[in-house]
Amino acid sequence: MNIIDDLKWRGAINQQTDAEGLKEIVKEKKIGLYAGIDPTGxxxxxxxxxxxxxLKRFQLAGYRPYILIGGATGSIGDPSGKKSERTLQTMEQVEHNQxxxxxxxxxxxGKDGSFNIVNNYDWLSKLSLIDFLRDYGKSFNVNTMLxxxxxSSRLETGISYTEFTYQILQGIDFANLFKAHDVQxxxxxxxxxxxxxxxxELIHKLHGSDAKAFGLTIPLMLKADGTKFGKTEGGAxxxxxxxxxxxxxxxxWINTDDRDVIKYLKYFTFLSHEEIEDLADKVKNEPYKREAQRRLAEAVTEFVHGKDAVLEAENITKALFSGDIKQLTTSEVEQGLKNMPSMEVTNEKKNIIEWLCDDTKIEPSRRQAREDVKNGAVRINGDKVTDVDFVIDPNAYFDGKFVxxxxxxxRYFLAKVK
Structure with missing residues (x-):
């Protein structure tokens, strides 16, 4: 299947400058292509x-991807959708982020030479103001830029000349990669x-209207409820x-809504069409099994963090669900209970009732603590405790760091041992 057709099936194409021309050229040759990111974080x-x-899909299909990290553009800031100017970062911070x-x-x-990382600071920093205006400024119409x-969304509140000219710098990037690396x-x-x-347009003015350069944008990713993809209550x-x-x-990923999971499988995994379609049937007929969500979480976590991270995440998930947390490592406890209610305790051994009520405030009163312990409602480090005379030893588990x-x-609580 042509890679453009695959991208369409995956819902990954929003706009193209020349759809037929791009589809033809990717059949003819393994073109160079790029996407950029500014080191703002x-x-x-x-x-x-x-x-x-x-970009990764093109890489896997044998094309020549370039990743542009904007050391120059990141130091001045692009005009975001917000109504205020970006705060300029120090060059030291930009370098660190890069x-x-x-x-x-x-x-x-990977590091196998099948892709390239470039930094636009390497060419933009060499431009003098006169060269910038003569060689590039003449090619951009202010009315078009506005x-x-x-x-245009910023004109009412105002936009600085710095952010206004960002589009010229991005145009220079494409033109430079087109000339130096045949990126099309x-x-x-x-x-x-x-x-x-x-x-x-800049490439056409510099190299002629028959120069083969193309643009492709991706759709805005929204969740089924209309909110922005990638945000949680805890932030990004x-x-x-x-x-x-x-x-x-x-x-x-595993908490993905049924309405979104197939869309995300198409977009964020490299699973085959057949496997995704099979998972789509399972979402429709057996949604309670959440097989599609598990496959999504496995695939994306492995892509970003590796196989060991998947096994670790699955181990934590299983242990927290079953309550058998003794199998977890200290690191896994820290990961899995990171967002649970927590408190600090000393490493002193104490009676469970006193510890639950006075030291950790997990229980509102000693009476309630005794009742919960006697009823088997309290587990310490995975073990059910029913003896009100039980003594907690904070050094007993998890390298003496957690109870x-x-x-x-x-309801889980994490007591951090001082």
């Missing part, structure tokens, strides 16, 4: 994955359409395991 979140999943993003990209795309949606396709979000077409879902643990990452309490069937 030190980690991508799952929303950033969207264009790079398309190194972090490079490491993440290498994790996703009509770009990302700019730029991929971006739907909000990048104006910038992408601006780059193609990051690719950095220090910001979002692999277990939390896995849980994000895990389960009260009732589902």
């Amino acid at each position: 030190d980690s991508m979140h799952v929303g950033h994955l969207i264009p790079f999943m398309i 190194q972090c993003l490079t490491k993440q990209m290498e994790g996703l795309f 009509n770009k949606e990302i700019v 396709l730029e991929i971006g979000g739907s909000d990048q359409w104006g910038n992408i077409t601006g780059g193609i 879902v990051w690719l950095d395991p220090e910001k979002t643990s692999p277990y939390e990452f896995y849980q994000f 895990v309490v389960r009260r009732g069937k589902k």
Whole structure:
């Protein structure tokens, strides 16, 4: 199947500058293509994955992907959909972020030489103001620039010249990659359409109207309830395991709504059409089994964090559901109960009633604590405790770092030992 047809089946195409021309050229040759990201932060979140999943598909099909990290554009900021200017970062912070993003990209795309990472600072920093105005400024019409949606939406509140010229810099990027590396396709979000077409127009002015350059944008990803994809109550879902643990990452995908799961399987996994269609039937006929969600969580977590992270996430999930947490490692406890109610305790051995009521405030009173213990409603580190004279030893489990309490069937508490 032609890769463009595959992308259409997956619902991954929003707009194309020349649909027939692009479909023909990807049949003729293994073109170069690129997607960009500015180092405005030190980690991508799952929303950033969207264009790079398309790039990865081209890589797997043998094409030549380029990832552009905007060391130059990231230092000035693009005009976001917000009504205020971006805060400029120091060059030191931009450099740090660039190194972090490079490491993440290498994790996703490998180190086998089948893709390239470029930095637009390498060519934009060499442009003098006169060269910028003479060689490129003449090719951009101000009226056209004002009509770009990302700019026009800001005219009422105001936009700086710096952010206004961002579209020129992005156009220069495409033109430079076209000339230096024969990159003929730029991929971006739907909000990048104006910038992408601006780059193609620049290429045509510099190299002739028959120069083969193409643009493709991806749809805005919304959940079935109309909210923005990738956001949770706790904020963004990051690719950095220090910001979002692999277990939390896995849980994000496994909790996908039935109405969204097939869309995400098509977009965020490399499963075959046949397997996805089979999972779609299972969602329709056996939704309670949530097989599609499990397959989605496994596939995306493995892609981002590796097979070991999947096994770890599944182990934590199983242990928390069954209550058998003694099998978990200290690291897994920290991941799995990261967002549970927590408190600090000393490593002093104490009677369970006193500890539950006075030290941790898990129980509202000693009377309630005694009642819950006698009724078998309290588990300490996975063991049911029914003896009101039981003594808790904070050093007994999990390397003396944690005491895990389960009260009732589902409520977990994490006591961190000082």
